[in-house]
Amino acid sequence: MSLPRAKLTKNFPGCPVEATLSYLDGKWKGVILFHLMDGTLRFNELRRKLPAVTQRMLTKQLRELEGSGLVSRTVYPVVPPRVEYALTPLGDTLKPVIRALAAWGEEYVFCRPEGHELRDPSCAPAALQA
Amino acid sequence: MSLPRAKLTKNFPGCPVEATLSYLDGKWKGVILFHLMDGTLRFNELRRKLPAVTQRMLTKQLRELEGSGLVSRTVYPVVPPRVEYALTPLGDTLKPVIRALAAWGEEYVFCRPEGHELRDPSCAPAALQA
DNA sequence: CGGAATCCATGGAGATACTG
């Protein structure tokens, strides 16, 4: 995707970090993208991988990711319904970013100090939840 | 910081991506960290760099970053008060992540499709705000 | 200068129930 390069810096009126975070905003976008990095997933497959998320929220987050152009939604007109979610080409470009987020999380989540709470407790290994 | 490595994967009960995002959660953490990557800043210096953020929110976000162990707050007992914010060693480890977020934002923010809104309009160059 | 305190509007997000 060789598109015109934006010239955003923190001195420019606009912050590229916040721009990217705006795509990951919301409670479950990160995990969803993380899982979709491995390939296409159906709605309930995704649900099973995110035990703590409600159906409503999963739908909502997926719709937002679709609206952002990061995720594609393919409906197969069969019974029972079959809907598949996958990363779009734009979504693919986020992979290095997701990997960077994952790498830091793996490395430093155990450093979590008293003051810091995880957004979703189920997002921490059992050893940390006590 | 060679600490015990967590073994979080998306198969493990806990997602390293969400863990990292939990540190960046909130409306202004990303930009704040981005600016602090260049060095120590005083409260009002930070304010000037983030025209759209209210005083209350800046304080709040800084307190949370402090609580998370990413940012240090140093008060100099002088009049007028002087308070300096800087990245902690843990905060420094986030630099590659912030850089990844910034790189993607610079590259793809112009791809922003109809469906996607930036969290803060002032976070986009004027050309995009129309 | 660098906040704290208060009030208030919005909507993000949970729980539950229903459907093509």
Add this chain to the structure above:
DNA sequence: CAGTATCTCCATGGATTCCG
């Protein structure tokens, strides 16, 4: 299977005022 539809509640965040 893959969603809507409501109802509700609470946290987020804006605006404003006051303070050492």
